[in-house]
Amino acid sequence: MLVTVASFSFPYEAQIAKAALESEGIKAFVADEHTINMQWLYSNAMGGVRVQVLEYDLESARLMLNQDHSMKVYAEVGERQVRYCEYCSSTNMEPFTKGKKPAYLVFLFFGMPLFFYKHGLKCGSCGRFTKI
Template sequence: MSDTFKTIARFQYSTEAQIIKGRLEAEGIQVFLSDNLTIDTDPLVSNAIGGVKLKVFRHDALKAQHILNSIHKYSLDDNGNPIHCPNCESEEVNLFSTITDLRSFLAFLFGFISGTLPFYSKDKYRCEVCNHEFNIAS
């Protein structure tokens, strides 16, 4: 068996990687994270260094990739059901944060000047099929 590693996924923040790491470890796969401490120290460098890398031993890579593919990649509602696009009814919908109103812009500006992360942003959903952006009434 080879003791070399293979990167099977990259994440912008270490919290995402920790969740997947727990899932893979529950299946008996040994997982290693790299650059997670750097990004935890300064999250703004995540894109510059390629995010948190999730690595497994090469001999476990195929099994780990299969488990990753089985995890639902799109947004779910509070009951665990897929969110549907109101425009095309697709289930390929992702949550994203946006700065579109004055309140979120001022929060972003204050966070940028003070060196902290923004504490207010507006969340919306975007369909990957038709690129339609929408909100969900709570």
């Protein structure tokens, strides 16, 4: 029997998790990938793109997916670039998509998506948005 070990907003994230699990010898499957690819606004309503494993592999899969591999990345790529807020000089910067909610509302009312959102960073201290 298949059980869901993780869910993601985007199919590529689920594919990365599946590849990581399979590299450890855990058979994994991706559910709802094509539906979310066709209608990305359904992602939250459907619970995202789900990565599923066999029931007896559930604990091993959870442990594997919850490991922090950032030090391996830093060793391979180099030190992490620290970003500062240009308004308050805080280092508490998080990835953020500005305009995602209005784009969803436009899709609901007009039946077609208008992509007017911006990707950037949001300061966790002062709340200001900075476009990358």
